[in-house]
Amino acid sequence: MRYRRANVPGGSYFFTVNLAERRLRLLVDHVALLRTSVQRVKKSHPFYIDAFVVLPDHLHAIWTLPSGDADFATRWMLIKSGFSRQIARDERINASRRRKGERGIWQRRYWEHSIRDEQDYQRHVDYIHYNPVKHGYVSRPADGAHSSIHRAIAKGMLESDWGVGGLVEDRGDVGER
Template sequence: MQYRRARLAGGTYFFTVNLADRRRRLLVEHVDVLREVVNTVMHRHPFEIDAFVVMPDHLHAIWTLPSGDADYASRWMLIKAAFSKNVPKGETISASRSAKGERGIWQRRYWEHAIRNDDDFARHVDYIHYNPVKHGYVDLPEVWPYSSIHRYVSAGVVPRGWGGAVGIEGVFGER
């Protein structure tokens, strides 16, 4: 089946990328590998990271691609392949993945959404930053170490304590 994906050159996109086995914690256990892989791909195939959160079994990101470039798929393929090559083996590999030479770490597909406007961008950034609270890992987004919220707080875009006891529970649900 051919999936339709938004392809806007120079566009800004929200992504959700999941591990195949959602019970594993590979992304936080090997977060340094993930950071290195993302930086290497970003250096070779430029894009801007607008927001990012790494959870144990999935990640969310907002990227802006260079003008004239709509190829986020190759970037994700390179990130997923390099991460897979640089973490110890230990996952169960299905016969179909084994036949294709795949490790079986990642779900084959991912979610992407073309950001439409400033409000859409802001809602998705908030969703990314609130995700560790939503999943019950922390009570305050800035406590989670694997998030771009720290950059937003340092720049004064988000106040310290954002997402805590300010009554936003339930606002950032899956859509």
């Protein structure tokens, strides 16, 4: 079966990308390597990061691609492989991955969703910013260390107490797969 992905040139997309072993903390333990990998890919394959959060075992992002470009798959492949090359080779690798010469750091697939409209966009941005609270890592979204919420607060788009005390509407589970 061929896996079909959304294809909206110049569109905005929401992503969930997971580690293969969800018990690991590779993403926060090596967040500088992840940032480097993302920045390198942005230079060669431009895109705008609308929102981003990095948790120990997964990340969420919203990207807007350049006009006429819908190739987020290449960008994720380059980010994941660039990050993986910088990590020590001590992960568990199953037989299938070993036969294909693959590392065992990332889940092979990731979740993507083509943003439909402004309400959908805002719902997913809120989800990203609230995710560290949802998973119990922090009690306030602004306390999340690796979140674009800090950029939104600095630009005056959100207050530093956003998401505290029920300020975030429960919009359901938009991104955990």
